Amino acid sequence: MNVLQSGSLPVRVEQDVVLARQFVRKLASEHGMRLVDLTKLVTAVSELARNTVVYGGGGDMDWSVLDRMGRVGLSMLFRDEGPGIADTRLALTDGWTSGSGMGLGLTGARRLVDEFELDTAPGQGTRITITRWI
Template sequence: MNLRSSGTQAIRIEQDVVLARQTARKLATECGMRLVDLTKMVTAVSELARNTVVYGGGGDMDWEILDDHGRVGLRLLFRDEGPGIPDLKLAMTDGWTSGGGLGLGLTGAKRLVDEFELDTAPGEGTRITITRWT
């Protein structure tokens, strides 16, 4: 697997959530994603970027455009140094929301992408990696 390009987008305030969505849309377009796949990726980014600001106290979205033997993908890593997710089992329950978001929750974001990895611990922040392939 080759890395075609990469970068980082700060997600510190609510306005940065909009910028993260715009960045994801631009990158997904560059990857040649179909409109439905692009929309799913941008929707997942909305949820995860907002969580980064609201629950993580701000963080970053690292991005990579991947090339796996001609298959192109977009991988995004949302990372913060917030309090972590205290009850991961509850947070990964369908329909559960802590309120105020899109109502997707982490499980909704997970369903919108091809790959989803979550690493969190109380007091150690959260790292969520999502990937969507064309």
Template sequence: MTHPGPAATPGQVVGITGNNDVVKARQLVRTLAQESKLSLVDQTKLVTAASELARNTLVHAGGGEMEVAKVTDGARQGVRLVFRDSGPGIPDLDLALTDGWTSGNGMGLGLSGSRRLVDEFALDTTVGSGTTVTVTKWGR
């Protein structure tokens, strides 16, 4: 799948199969956010969203992967994260994206909280096939 507009460097892929992988994903995202010159506040927002989405991938889908890449759009630099799994999918997307809704696990941010922490958010899910969540945070 190609994304028109912003250009991305080749991404690094991190398998998410256990709690240690969630920690690795957070560390990698923080490093690339710093390299992309995101502010400390934006770094924290992106790392928090990454942590929640990685945990969702692990808890709800039994694992998957995160691809992380630096992106540029003109003078802007940012970081794009793509979380992919082959889990059960999300049967009620409207409910899952409702502010304050949580399955009872994780930090309670849910998908809606993660969406608020980033600049761009896209979710593609098919029941029985899996879910892909793509988020981007841009430097100011």
């Protein structure tokens, strides 16, 4: 797998959530992602960026345009140094919510993308990587 482009955006305040969503929408559109897939990716980005701000105390979204044997994908890594997720099993349970977000939670975001990876531990922050292939 090759990285064609990459960068990072701060996700520290609510306005950064809007900017991350707009950036990913533009990036996906530029790479020819279909509207339905683009909408799913942007929705997942919105949820995870908001979680980064609200629960992680702010962090960053690292983004990459990937090439896997001629197939293009968009990958986002949300990382924070917040309290981490104490019970990942519970956090990945359908219908569970810890607050007043969009109601998607991690399970909803996971369903909207092709690949989802969660790395977290109490006191060690959270890293969530999502990828959607075009």
